[in-house]
Amino acid sequence: MLEAAASIDKVNIQMSSSGKSNRLLFDLDLLRALQAVADCGSFTAASARLHSTQSTVSQQVRRLEDMAGHALLVRGKRDVRPTDQGEKLLAYARRMLALNDEMLDALAGTASVTVRLGVPEDFIAGRTTRLLAGFNRRHPQVKLEVTTGLSRDLAQAYDHGELDLVLVKQRRNSREAVARWPETLVWIDSARHPAIGLDPLPLVTFPPRGLYRDEMIKVVEGQGRDWRISFTSSSLFGVQAAVAGGLGISLIPARAATAEHRVLTKRQGLPTIDAMDIALLHRPMADPLTRELADELSRMLARHRR
Numbered sequence: 432m433l434e435a436a437a438s439i440d441k442v443n444i445q446m447s448s449s450g451k452s453n454r455l456l457f458d459l460d461l462l463r464a465l466q467a468v469a470d471c472g473s474f475t476a477a478s479a480r481l482h483s484t485q486s487t488v489s490q491q492v493r494r495l496e497d498m499a500g501h502a503l504l505v506r507g508k509r510d511v512r513p514t515d516q517g518e519k520l521l522a523y524a525r526r527m528l529a530l531n532d533e534m535l536d537a538l539a540g541t542a543s544v545t546v547r548l549g550v551p552e553d554f555i556a557g558r559t560t561r562l563l564a565g566f567n568r569r570h571p572q573v574k575l576e577v578t579t580g581l582s583r584d585l586a587q588a589y590d591h592g593e594l595d596l597v598l599v600k601q602r603r604n605s606r607e608a609v610a611r612w613p614e615t616l617v618w619i620d621s622a623r624h625p626a627i628g629l630d631p632l633p634l635v636t637f638p639p640r641g642l643y644r645d646e647m648i649k650v651v652e653g654q655g656r657d658w659r660i661s662f663t664s665s666s667l668f669g670v671q672a673a674v675a676g677g678l679g680i681s682l683i684p685a686r687a688a689t690a691e692h693r694v695l696t697k698r699q700g701l702p703t704i705d706a707m708d709i710a711l712l713h714r715p716m717a718d719p720l721t722r723e724l725a726d727e728l729s730r731m732l733a734r735h736r737r
Contacts (some may be wrong), residue, residue, distance in 0.1 A: 461494055462524035464525050465521060467480050469504070476593075501516035522716050545573075546575055548575065548598075549578045549579070549580070549588060549596070552579045555577070560733055562727055567722075579640060581603065583640060596724060598710070601707070603706050608711055609712060610710070610711045612709045615685040615705075616703075617688055618679045620692065620695055623675075623692070624677025626679050626680055629698055630657060631656070631659045631679060632680065633660075633662075636660055638665050647682045656729075671683070671687060675689070682736065709732065711728060713725050
């Protein structure tokens with residue numbers, strides 16, 4: 432009996448000295464705080480996303496850094512980025528949090544995965560809608576949350592961690608992307624009530640900081656013509672309708688020109704604008720379903736642009 436007790440004590444001592452029976456267990460709330468800050472790029476945005484306070488999120492990250500024994504975030508002037516060790520831990524954190532959510536859904540009998548997609552308004556009809564419907568049929572457990580809007584707003588939402596996958600228009604090579612394609616733009620006028628000969632030249636534009644607005648003004652001023660903003664809309668449909676009605680000329684993607692528009696050429700002194708890209712963005716640690724959807728969108732765009 433004494434020999435048996437000694438043997439048990441020896442085993443317990445070995446287990447304790449190895450540390451395997453007493454290893455750290457990372458708190459999922461701390462991991463979720465790190466993920467939110469990394470996705471949002473700031474403690475302020477992360478605290479709003481988590482419905483918490485900035486000080487609480489900061490404390491959670493500090494506790495996680497103490498547990499990990501490494502600095503996990505670099506506080507820059509404009510944003511917050513993961514360190515190398517932070518990226519390593521973040522990859523595991525995403526998997527652990529996703530598995531936790533999957534387990535909760537499975538226990539509740541409502542297993543699902545959410546993919547948050549952002550696309551410009553002129554991409555949501557036709558091919559894209561059919562692609563998304565097909566993707567959902569193959570993956571009925573996926574909840575697709577699709578947001579449409581101006582590229583600047585979609586990019587901002589992505590940077591703040593509010594979207595997982597975005598298709599945006601941007602100035603060529605302005606940021607890294609999973610895939611990119613040149614965006615063909617055309618100048619349009621009304622087919623029935625042309626405005627190109629008016630003085631000052633009326634321009635139909637997207638709101639300030641819209642991608643095409645600055646290019647339009649730069650070209651018209653380069654011609655020495657007087658101009659005025661005659662109509663502003665954050666909706667592509669609004670811009671299309673205003674031009675068709677004769678309110679002015681505009682610059683839009685070639686695929687958005689309709690039979691109600693007249694495509695203007697170099698004869699009117701309007702040069703080709705080739706400074707824009709269509710870019711597909713997702714994070715390096717995106718989940719497999721987000722990557723699958725990104726691959727399908729990429730193939731669709733590649734086929735469409737041949």
